[in-house]
Amino acid sequence: MxxxxxxxxxxxxxxxxxxxxxxxxxxxxxxxxxxxxxxxxxxxxxxxxxxxxxxxxxxxxxxxxxxxxxxxxxxxxxxxxxxxxxxxxxxxxxxxxxxxxxxxxxxxxxPLLADFSTPVGQRRRLQLHDGSQIHLNTGSSVDVHFDAQRRVIRLLEGEMLLTSAQDARPLQVLTAHGALQPQAARLNVRQFGDRTELAVFDGRVELTPQAHPGPALWVQPRQQLSFDRQGWNAPRPLDAGSGAWADGMLVAAHMRLGDFLAELGRYRRGQLNCDPTVADLLISGTYPVDDSERVLDLLQISLPVRVRRFTRYWVTVEARV
Structure with missing residues (x-):
């Protein structure tokens, strides 16, 4: 269905x-x-x-x-x-x-016609008919198809946190780069243009890249990795902040400011720019994604930067003069 x-x-x-x-x-x-x-x-x-x-x-x-x-x-x-x-x-x-x-x-x-989607700056929880739960991140969309033989969830864009339910029918999660088969798992899946990032919190997940000729890989609990159509990177321990977005938080642990602002920009409309002169500054902490204006104000206190708001939709973080 x-x-x-x-x-x-x-x-x-x-x-x-x-x-x-x-x-x-x-x-x-x-x-x-x-x-x-x-x-x-x-x-x-x-x-x-x-x-x-x-x-x-x-x-x-x-x-x-x-x-x-x-x-x-x-x-x-x-x-x-x-x-x-x-x-x-x-x-x-x-x-x-x-x-x-x-x-x-x-x-x-x-992706324009997805079964379920979220606009920029919003997140959404979905309860599926089999008891599985999906939490969609900002700017994300999925298609869901269940029938008598199988269950299929296709991530069209963005990011989702999935808690899979036990069911006699196999569950398959598809991205542009391959297929995932969770086994009573809780997992985070984020799709980029050139790769998909997978983090497994509980259970285990079978990974089959789209064009990989060899056997599948079993990703174990508390592991994460990136994969493309040809293969995968070596699994590594789960990041402490992985999946924190589902609770409305962005966790940074010695993160480049440029990368931090790119992540924060996913949750707000318009352009959030980072001047190259401050992009390599490091930031740590836990920040609310639903109050990006407050986060930007905090940056001016904790780092040698200033926030220039040309308009509400065009903001640049640059070096403090």
């Missing part, structure tokens, strides 16, 4: 066109102060504008992993009408029109 279909928020054609226009303009080069102010005013004018902007950014990112003429037009012709029309079409398809569900199996844009 498939999970409930989760339509993205409704976005009108006019607003979709505006969002596409802004995206194309930004990708053509840095905005002037006046244009940046105009974009900010457009974004804040209506909640539909904010939904459209968040959605078109997600569409643009996902296109990089899609192979189709539509995606090719959207990515490779930045000044052409074909790119504008392709982006607009994908944005509108992702907005939940009546045709979208029927086209779902024919169009290579399944």
């Amino acid at each position: 498939s999970g409930a279909f989760n339509h993205p928020p409704d976005i009108g054609a006019a607003v979709a066109e505006q969002a596409v226009s802004w995206l194309i303009e930004m990708q053509g080069g840095a905005l002037t102060p006046l244009r940046q102010q105009a974009w900010e005013q457009w974004l804040q004018a209506h909640s539909e504008h904010q939904r459209a902007w968040e959605h078109i950014q997600r569409v643009n990112q996902r296109l990089r992993n899609v192979s189709s003429p539509l995606a090719h037009a959207a990515l490779n012709a930045p000044k052409s009408s074909s790119r504008r029309q392709a982006l607009k079409l994908l944005l509108l398809l992702g907005a939940g029109s009546a045709l979208t569900y029927g086209l779902r199996d024919q169009l290579p844009i399944t």
